[in-house]
Amino acid sequence: MGWIDLDSRACSIARTLEIVGDRWTLLILRDVFNGVRRFADLQRHLGIARNVLTQRLTALVDAGILVRIPYREPGTRSRHEYEPTDRGHELLSVLLTIIAWGDRHLADASGPPVHVRHTACGADVRLVPVCEAGHAIKSASEVLIEPGPGARPARRSSSVSSQMD
């Protein structure tokens, strides 16, 4: 078999999923991008357990994806809300592809429940895969996922055939 037995953990997918790979984190980010930024609002809107929300928010802050910003409403004490950092904002592309896939494959009869629009011109936003040479990619079979410079061979002692270790 022709596949490559790399360390399954030294992979950008695995590393990213350690942060956002659970049922809540991306939904929290969706809400934060939408402007829901306070603990109680997030808790109400998502229907998430309070302790789990606490845990996810601190994990996102630790990962540098959100920052706690203090604010003060008149007549109340100082509180804080959660804002995406630059690296947090860049996760929007992940949400966009998820929305696109869900809209295509899981929409019910009433049509897609979310629209992503370019604020400036109002047109819908899509992500298009292109190669650096400028060719449009039409199908997954046109690309090859292969080890880059940071790849490491698998540590697991396996009898599996491999090209790398």
Added chain:
Amino acid sequence: MGWIDLDSRACSIARTLEIVGDRWTLLILRDVFNGVRRFADLQRHLGIARNVLTQRLTALVDAGILVRIPYREPGTRSRHEYEPTDRGHELLSVLLTIIAWGDRHLADASGPPVHVRHTACGADVRLVPVCEAGHAIKSASEVLIEPGPGARPARRSSSVSSQMD
């Protein structure tokens, strides 16, 4: 506050995450895209518990993302392996954005551990957000996630201010 209180579950993100929103499913898909298609190979390569792998694979087959394909190696009985369907292949775009984000933000000193290349010309593949009018999107602040035709107001009785319900 100006945000929209939609039903948090009637959302393409929530619906998609019900299928792929856990720590293993996208890693399984990564391996399947890479050609690791048999139960034992997946189990060894990922280090996943066998019962969890069984459960994830049947869920992916039920969701129409993978299909079981029977095959027969000479001298053994008929077995089956897992192949992505068309809708499964389309999840590659999600993996691409995750790889891109992880490469940018979580790579260690040795560089990104994965490369995605265009088979035809060998150049690296990226996903670029564009609007239908052809404008390139440079930052998340240039887009607006808003309710589409399938959106429903939240059922949760909340005192939260809203534009929609």
Added chain:
DNA sequence: CACCCTAGGTTCTTATTAGCAACTCAGCTG
């Protein structure tokens, strides 16, 4: 034809994570 091997599971027990409810804590308001 009894026995071992292998791929692809199932079943059992234990550990981790999520959900729910009650409690805390700080500052404002009456």
Added chain:
DNA sequence: CAGCTGAGTTGCTAATAAGAACCTAGGGTG
């Protein structure tokens, strides 16, 4: 200074994951 509110923490229960042993069908080997 009692009560309210946002933002948690703590403790208990339910669901999910991990680990390991067991099962099963077909083939090969002696």
